[in-house]
Amino acid sequence: MALIVHKYGGTSMGSVERIQNVARRVAKWHRAGHRMVVVPSAMAGETNRLIDLAKAIQAEPDRRELDMLASTGEQASVALLAMALKVEGVDAISFTGWQVPIVTDSAFTKARIESIDDHRVREHLDQNRVVIITGFQGIDHAGNITTLGRGGSDTSAVAVAAAIKADECLIYTDVDGVYTTDPRIVSDARRLDRITFEEMLEMASLGSKVLQTRSVEFAGKYKVKTRVLSSLTPPDIALDKEMNSGTLITFEEEMDGTHMEQAVISGIAFQRDEAKITLTKVPDVPGVASRILGPVAQANIDVDMIVQNQAVNGTTDFSFTVNQNDFKRALKVLEEQVVPTLGGGEVTGDPLIAKVSIVGLGMKSHAGIASRMFECLAKEGINIRMISTSEIKTSVVIEDKYLELAVRALHKAFGLEGAPVEEGGA
Amino acid sequence: MALIVHKYGGTSMGSVERIQNVARRVAKWHRAGHRMVVVPSAMAGETNRLIDLAKAIQAEPDRRELDMLASTGEQASVALLAMALKVEGVDAISFTGWQVPIVTDSAFTKARIESIDDHRVREHLDQNRVVIITGFQGIDHAGNITTLGRGGSDTSAVAVAAAIKADECLIYTDVDGVYTTDPRIVSDARRLDRITFEEMLEMASLGSKVLQTRSVEFAGKYKVKTRVLSSLTPPDIALDKEMNSGTLITFEEEMDGTHMEQAVISGIAFQRDEAKITLTKVPDVPGVASRILGPVAQANIDVDMIVQNQAVNGTTDFSFTVNQNDFKRALKVLEEQVVPTLGGGEVTGDPLIAKVSIVGLGMKSHAGIASRMFECLAKEGINIRMISTSEIKTSVVIEDKYLELAVRALHKAFGLEGAPVEEGGA
Numbered sequence: 119m120a121l122i123v124h125k126y127g128g129t130s131m132g133s134v135e136r137i138q139n140v141a142r143r144v145a146k147w148h149r150a151g152h153r154m155v156v157v158p159s160a161m162a163g164e165t166n167r168l169i170d171l172a173k174a175i176q177a178e179p180d181r182r183e184l185d186m187l188a189s190t191g192e193q194a195s196v197a198l199l200a201m202a203l204k205v206e207g208v209d210a211i212s213f214t215g216w217q218v219p220i221v222t223d224s225a226f227t228k229a230r231i232e233s234i235d236d237h238r239v240r241e242h243l244d245q246n247r248v249v250i251i252t253g254f255q256g257i258d259h260a261g262n263i264t265t266l267g268r269g270g271s272d273t274s275a276v277a278v279a280a281a282i283k284a285d286e287c288l289i290y291t292d293v294d295g296v297y298t299t300d301p302r303i304v305s306d307a308r309r310l311d312r313i314t315f316e317e318m319l320e321m322a323s324l325g326s327k328v329l330q331t332r333s334v335e336f337a338g339k340y341k342v343k344t345r346v347l348s349s350l351t352p353p354d355i356a357l358d359k360e361m362n363s364g365t366l367i368t369f370e371e372e373m374d375g376t377h378m379e380q381a382v383i384s385g386i387a388f389q390r391d392e393a394k395i396t397l398t399k400v401p402d403v404p405g406v407a408s409r410i411l412g413p414v415a416q417a418n419i420d421v422d423m424i425v426q427n428q429a430v431n432g433t434t435d436f437s438f439t440v441n442q443n444d445f446k447r448a449l450k451v452l453e454e455q456v457v458p459t460l461g462g463g464e465v466t467g468d469p470l471i472a473k474v475s476i477v478g479l480g481m482k483s484h485a486g487i488a489s490r491m492f493e494c495l496a497k498e499g500i501n502i503r504m505i506s507t508s509e510i511k512t513s514v515v516i517e518d519k520y521l522e523l524a525v526r527a528l529h530k531a532f533g534l535e536g537a538p539v540e541e542g543g544a
Numbered sequence: 545m546a547l548i549v550h551k552y553g554g555t556s557m558g559s560v561e562r563i564q565n566v567a568r569r570v571a572k573w574h575r576a577g578h579r580m581v582v583v584p585s586a587m588a589g590e591t592n593r594l595i596d597l598a599k600a601i602q603a604e605p606d607r608r609e610l611d612m613l614a615s616t617g618e619q620a621s622v623a624l625l626a627m628a629l630k631v632e633g634v635d636a637i638s639f640t641g642w643q644v645p646i647v648t649d650s651a652f653t654k655a656r657i658e659s660i661d662d663h664r665v666r667e668h669l670d671q672n673r674v675v676i677i678t679g680f681q682g683i684d685h686a687g688n689i690t691t692l693g694r695g696g697s698d699t700s701a702v703a704v705a706a707a708i709k710a711d712e713c714l715i716y717t718d719v720d721g722v723y724t725t726d727p728r729i730v731s732d733a734r735r736l737d738r739i740t741f742e743e744m745l746e747m748a749s750l751g752s753k754v755l756q757t758r759s760v761e762f763a764g765k766y767k768v769k770t771r772v773l774s775s776l777t778p779p780d781i782a783l784d785k786e787m788n789s790g791t792l793i794t795f796e797e798e799m800d801g802t803h804m805e806q807a808v809i810s811g812i813a814f815q816r817d818e819a820k821i822t823l824t825k826v827p828d829v830p831g832v833a834s835r836i837l838g839p840v841a842q843a844n845i846d847v848d849m850i851v852q853n854q855a856v857n858g859t860t861d862f863s864f865t866v867n868q869n870d871f872k873r874a875l876k877v878l879e880e881q882v883v884p885t886l887g888g889g890e891v892t893g894d895p896l897i898a899k900v901s902i903v904g905l906g907m908k909s910h911a912g913i914a915s916r917m918f919e920c921l922a923k924e925g926i927n928i929r930m931i932s933t934s935e936i937k938t939s940v941v942i943e944d945k946y947l948e949l950a951v952r953a954l955h956k957a958f959g960l961e962g963a964p965v966e967e968g969g970a
Contacts, residue, residue, distance in 0.1 A: 134600045168620065174560045176627040183630075186638055187623035190616035194594065197613035201602040204609075212612055216642070217687055261643055 119151035120285040121243075125158070125253065125275030129292050130349040131195050132162035141202035142353035143290075144248060148208050150357050153243045155282065157253045157275040158199050160191025181226035185255070185265045189215070192252035192271070199250050210248040213238065215264075216257035220274065222264045229264035231256060231273065231336075234281035243282075251278055269330035276333045280340035287337070287344045288364075289329060294348035295365035296321065296328055298534035299386035303525050306535040310384060312366045317384045320477040320511045329367075337367060382480025382487055383532040386525050387511075392422060393445035394468040394503060394515055396437040397452065401462050402429035410436055413455040419444040423473065423506045423513060433462070437504055439515060445469050471503060472521040475513040476528060488512045494531040500524055545577035546711040547669075551584070551679065551701030555718050556775040557621050558588035567628035568779035569716075570674060574634050576783050579669045581708065583679045583701040584625050586617025607652035611681070611691045615641070618678035618697070625676050636674040639664065641690075642683035646700065648690045655690035657682060657699065657762075660707035669708075677704055695756035702759045706766035713763070713770045714790075715755060720774035721791035722747060722754055724960035725812035729951050732961040736810060738792045743810045746903040746937045755793075763793060808906030808913055809958040812951050813937075815899040818848060819871035820929060820941055822863040823878065826889045828855035836862055839881040845870040849899065849932045849939060859888070863930055865941060871895050897929060898947040901939040902954060914938045920957040926950055 124147070126140050140158065148154050168187050172179040179187075196212035203210035215222075218238060222229035242249050253271025256264050266273050272289060279287035294309060296318065301307040313321070315338035319331060328346055337344040347364025400406055407426065414421060422439045440448050445467065452465045481487045488505075491512055495502060500523065504515035516524055529535060550573070552566050566584065574580050594613050598605040605613075622638035629636035641648075644664060648655035668675050679697025684690050692699050698715060705713035720735060722744065727733040739747070741764035745757060754772055763770040773790025826832055833852065840847060848865045866874050871893065878891045907913045914931075917938055921928060926949065930941035942950055955961060 134597065137601060171560065171620075171624060172627060175563060175624055176631050179627050180630050183623040183626045183638060186626075186640075187620050190619050193616050193619075194597075194613050197609040198597060198601055200609045200612075201598060201605050204606055205602050212609060214612075214689075263640075 119153065121153045121282060122147060122155070123275055123279040123282075123284045123287040124154065124156045125271060125287065125289045126156070126349060127271070127291050128159040128162035128165070130290055131158050131160070131199070134198075137161075137195075137198050137202050138205075139353045140199060140290075140349075141206050141208075143349075144199075145203060145206040145208045146354060146357060148248055154248045155239060155243070155278060155284065156199065156248060156250045157271060157278060158192070158195045158250065159253050159271040160195050164191040164194070182262060185226045185229075185263050188265055189252070189255040189263050192254050196250045196252050203248055203250075208248055209246060210250055211242050212250040212252075214252045215255040215274075216261075218251060218278075220251075220256035220277070222256035222258055222266070224258040224260065224262065224264065226262075226264055228267040229256060229258065231266070231277045234277055236282045239278075239282055266332075269333075272330040272333035273336055276336045276340075276342050276344060279342045279344075280336065285343065287342050289333075289344060289346045290349035291328065291346060292348070292350060293328060293346075294350070294363065295346055296367075297385065299525055299529050300388070303522050304386075304529045304535070307529065308534060308536040310365050312368050313384055314369065314479050315367055316510055317477050317479055318367050320475070320508070321385055321387050334367065338369075341369060343368065382484045383476045383478035383534065384480075385477050385534065386528050386532075387475045387477055388521060388525055389422070389473040390518065390521060391442045392439045392471050392473055392515075393442045393448075394437060394439050394471045395445070395448055395452065396435060396466050397456070397460075397463045398435045398466065399433045399462055399464055400436050400460060402432055402434045406434075406460065407436065409460060410452070410456050411438070413451050414438075414440075414448055417447060417451050419448050419451070423504060423515065425504050425506055439471065439473065439504070442470060468503070470518045471515050472518045472524075473513055473515050474521065474524045474528065475511050476532065477511045479510055481510050481512070490531065491528060494527050495524060498523055498527050500527075545579065547579045547581075547708060548573060549581045549583065549701055549705040549708075549710045549713040551697060551713065551715045552582070552775060553697070553717050554585040554588035554591070556716055557584050557586070557625070560624075563587075563621075563624050563628050564631075565779045566625060566716075566775075567632050567634075569775075570625075571629060571632040571634045572780060572783060574674055580674045581665060581669070581704060581710065582625065582674060582676045583697060583704060584618070584621045584676065585679050585697040586621050590617040590620070608688055611652045611655075611689050614691055615678070615681040615689050618680050622676045622678050626674075629674055629676075634674055635672060636676055637668050638676040638678075640678045641681035641700075642687075644677060644704075646677075646682035646703070648682035648684055648692070650684040650686065650688065650690065652688075652690055654693040655682060655684065657692070657703045660703055662708045665704075665708055692758075695759075698756040698759035699762055702762045702766075702768050702770060705768045705770075706762065711769065713768050715759075715770060715772050716775035717754065717772060718774070718776060719754060719772075720776070720789065721772055722793075723811065725951055725955050726814070729814075729948050730812075730955045730961070733955065734960060734962045736791050738794050739810055740795065740905050741793055742936050743903050743905055744793050746901070746934070747811055747813050760793065764795075767795060769794065808910045809902050809904035809960065810906075811903050811960065812954050812958075813901045813903055814947060814951055815848070816944065816947060817868045818865045818897050818899055818941075819868045819874075820863060820865050820894040820897045821871070821874055821878065822861060822892050823882070823886075823889045824861045824892065825859045826862050827887060828858055828860045832860075832886070833862065835886060836878070836882050837864070839877050840864075840866075840874055843873060843877050845874050845877070849930060849941065851930050851932055865897065865899065865930070868896060894929070896944045897941050898944045898950075899939055899941050900947065900950045900954065901937050902958065903937045905936055907936050907938070916957065917954060920953050921950055924949055924953050926953075 200210040200212040253274040297307045344367045424438045500520045626636040626638040679700040723733045770793045926946045
């Protein structure tokens, strides 16, 4: 029988009844003979409640103390889940991050896991106990409580799975897997049975927020077989059905050839609420890019896409996108701090644009994928404002109002549509 | 300057505003040059909220997991208070029980403190920080979180004060000290400037619930100068006034002679909601008492007073008091389990009685104190049902309806009345 890690999000742990459902599901796996480790999040709303309390006291809460505070949410969850499992007749024991211990660096509120001691976990697994471990948190070398930042429980689960060499890490969430695109926009979007880590990373960072990006990186680095699946199925759903549901995030070499041939593109990701800023007639000299983006970064404005074109007549154009909320501030930084020092340049901007990306490992080996994308958009009369590419994705910036049209057209053009695959199907 | 421990209860920590007030008060002490350790309780209501959640999941929650859960309340408090102190411009750092560490035995939900390592606390005090430590909790030798039971934060504070050899432990609460009796019954009840540990123990266990009994025992054992004072005074009240307010719990040898002569009795304690059960015509043979109380204890019924009289004609009478809620169950236990095995005895009971006690170290050296008590009650026409005495207290059981009358008459008879002593007075 296998060694399995389950991770449950805040919604799955959101009430007494839901915690009982989680316990029933875990008990089912345990009774089938699997050795189980469970990583639950804080009950939905709890982390926000705590952070609101902190902010009411200190506008920018001290980060060490904020971690001390926020980590209590998961600590309460693990204890409650252990109780619920005992009611199910399954022996269980809960551990905090420091009890395992899960050792992190000291970057409070965004710590990174350095090591996990599996000794204690294994000792209790050997006694046929379900081991429940707090997500989101660890302990630094000085004995302080740290947290991994928002969504850190995904990372905790994958890291624990890596440390104990689990056969699979199952991330239960409120969607039933990773889709070719957002089903709210394309009604016949298809759930993917499998996706590679690389594709998942591009999908996640581009807005398909199923899994925290860092957890996917972790899974890729330590080769943890990770599955995203629904926590909304009945807890007593047949185990073999559940084991093959959702989307398995896996390695390139494990993907079968057929899959790669069939679908050069795995999905269409997109991002709304972005804004575009362009500096034209910038003198084409070394160091220009950093002189433009340095002051932007110093103003704590995150930049997404960056595009610079070949210089013509000694000047070049430089464009980047930011979150819509940062648009005005970014314009101001450019006009007041950048243009005067550059000795040239004109600032223009578009306060509302959208980014659409095609993602797929198949792109590496198929020429002409990008041009097929551009052709498709042209056919719909959608003007492309910016283009940026990587090995496994191509992104374009378009007018916001064309977003749905673009996603639907691309989804169709790349043959992604289809009825959702049946549970357990391949 | 002194090394001081402050303890704040759940009410004092009950809201953002109140936490800010606690921070202001602590900051005032710190600015005056004192080295400060603070032990706050969980925010009012939080511990109950957590226990209710646990009970909704498991009727009798697993005790290890309950401690894991309940300890989060204090952990949140210390973090919030550290933030509030930083806002006051005072450097502060919070620690959980396991971080100090406060080592306890493994009796979950009612653990006892075994040792406290003061190394870490001192290190941060030396850096001019206020050190904030979770009340109510510790860590056992296996690394599990334990709690000390309800009111355990008082004990934590006194134990920490003992470990770091604090000059004084100040317990801030919603009353301004220990009174000669309940001011709700006797309007001119007087706040005591000082009381001995022994008297405080009798006052506490007899119903003057100002401090948890165990914390008083601890203070007595480790000679921790402990003061009970009000958290309701303005946080910026003058420090010298605050330092001399409340009631100091101290040692017999420190009490000045005058005090002992003046007041042979320190206070009148009482307990309502008790019931009395009497077994008459009990065969006077060895082991009778345990054969009566054994089954009562097994039924988890707490017994308060126990009185047995000299045997007459080979039989004796045996009486004890229980909480009113346990009266019917106790009667049933006696009739069904005790009387049949004793081979005799008749059960009678009184479902509602009250206990009144006079408490005072002076009783040791003054003959006739008890008789003065009985005389006073007789003068009021109050019949005494039971009498029990110890070195520093005499308790009587009377009809419930006479309670207020008895307390007022005794308070007057022993000259306890008087206007509350001025703040700072001796």
